[in-house]
Amino acid sequence: MTSLLDLPAEGVPSAAKEADPTASVPSAVPLPPPGHRLRRTRRTPALRALVRETRLDPAMLVAPLFVVPGRGVRQAIGSLPGVARVSPDEALADARALADLGVGGVILFGLPAAKDGVGSGAWIADGIVQATLRRLRDAGLDLVVIADTCLCEYTDHGHCGPLLPDGRVDNDAAIEILARTAASQAEAGADVVAPSAMMDGQVAAIRAGLDAAGHHETPILAYAAKTASAFYGPFREAADSAPAFGDRRGYQMDPANAREAMREMANDLAEGADMLLVKPALPSLDLLARARDRFDVPIGAYQVSGEHAVIAAAAERGWVDGRRMQLEALTSIARAGASFVITYAAADVARWLREESR
C-alpha cells in the first residue's frame, strides 16, 4: 500500500529520495496535524505575490554618481564593479538613463581639480559638483538630484573639515564651511542636500545657511546615524577621500551604539532635518527599525560601497547568485524601515524589477 511517505518529496527526484535514510522511517506515533499551515499562502507565485509585505520599486532607489572634471571621461573603479567616475557630460547621460529606468534619484560626489586644507573645492561656484548640478538642472530630468554635503573629498588631508593644530577636526569651523557648501549646491540646482560629515550642529548651520541664501524650499537629508565603518573602503578609492592620517572615529559614530544613534537622529530632526539617512544599511537594520518606530519622517538607508563590493565580488567568483542576493538585501533594508535606498546597484535593480513579474 502506498503511504504518504512514499510520495516523492517536493522538488526531490525519486533517485535522491531513495538515498534519503529518513524517507523510509515509519512514524511510530500518530502525529497531530500542524495547527497553522503557513505554507498555504506560499503555494504558488500568485499567492506569494498577493501576501508579499515589502515590495521594491525603482522610484525608491537612488544612484551615487562620482563626478570628475573634463569631458567624455569614464574611469572604472576597481573596487566598485559597474561604477565609474564620470565627467559632467557623462553624468548627465547616466542620470538620463537612470531616469528612463524609473530610478528615483541620484546623489553626487565630487572629485575636485584641486584640494586644500579647508576644502574650498566643495563650495566654489565653479566646483565640480556645482557644474554637474547645473547641467542636470538644465536638463530637467524627472528624478531627485541630491548633493552629498561633506568636505573629505576636497581637503588635502582627507578629513571632513579643517584641522585644529592638534590634528583633530575643528567642528565649528567645519559647519560654517558645510553651510556655505550646501547653499552653493542649492544655488546650482540641488533638489536636496545631504550632510554626511557627522559634525555637531551641521544640520542647524546648513538650515540657517540655506535660508539666509533664500533656499527655504531645499530639504535636508541628514546622514544622522553614520557609523565609522569598514564598509566605506571602496568609496574612499572611488572618491579619493581616504584620510591621510588617523581615522574618522572622532566624529563618525561607534557602530556599537544604538541609543546614541537615536540621539543623533533626534538632534538632527530638532535642528531641522527633513529626512534621515542610516548608513551603512545591512549592518544597521536594527537602527532602521528603531528609527522607523520613533520618527515620523522619511527615512532612507545607504547600502554603501563595501556592502555592494562584497556581493559583487562573491558573485563574480560564482559563489553566490548576485542578483538574488542584491534583491534580498534591498528587500530586507526596506522591510526594516527604509522608504528609499541609496545603492550602487540602482540601474541593475531597476532593470531586474522591470523583468520580474513576480
Ligand code: PBG
Ligand atoms: C563622505 C561620505 C562617505 C561615504 C558617503 N559620504 C565616506 C566616508 O565617510 O568615509 C561612504 C559611502 C560608501 O561607502 O558608499 N563623508
